[in-house]
Amino acid sequence: MADKVLDAKGLNCPLPILKAKKALKEVPEGGTLEILATDPGSVADFQAFCRTTGNELVEHSEEGGVYQFLIRKSA
């Protein structure tokens, strides 16, 4: 179970990233944030976001057009 869940379904670039950044502020270091999105571009974008910011993209998957991401906040 993630420390926080962000529903970014229906939002387009760059809103899922911007909202995720905001939500990460409320996650403790080492804690996790789960993000749900429908923007297909968010798959590449969350990978790039995590590579650049040092947060860990623990897993991501897709089911029925909904993308799920699990990000662990860097310490």
Next chain:
Amino acid sequence: MSEQSNGSGSVNPHSMTIIVTKGSLDWAYPPFILSTTAAAMGLDVTMFFTFYGLPLLLKDLDLKVTSLGNTAMKMPMMGGHMGMPNLVSAIPGVDRMASKMMKNLIKKKGVASIEDLREMAVEADVRLIACQMTMDLFEYDTSDMIEGIELGGAATYIEVATQSHINLFI
């Protein structure tokens, strides 16, 4: 906030500047999308608003798009994509209609409004510099502009750009 110059000329690898020169609804998107996203990714971001980009700092935005001279502008319509002949674009009221259509589309597709993106840029401490010369040229007053902007000229921008890894002109 960006660091003030210490004269050392060292470049911060996580920094970006954007010169914003255009203020129509469509052209307002790239600079604000890139600045907010870069800030979210931990970059120090500076935006320099000049010429037609300057009105993007006005308190009240009423952004419009025009299909006049924009042959690539095609809107999804009736299952296809439709452009508008220049002759039609020139008719008074057509721009207003096209702008309304674009704004409806933006809302429907979950794309942020420029107002929202600008607010997020301010929240993320993106440095917003209004070009003093353009303020004088087009007779704008700082009281017309949103809070938290700075005034500066070419040298102000260049100083920031010398320390910035990514410098864009839009």
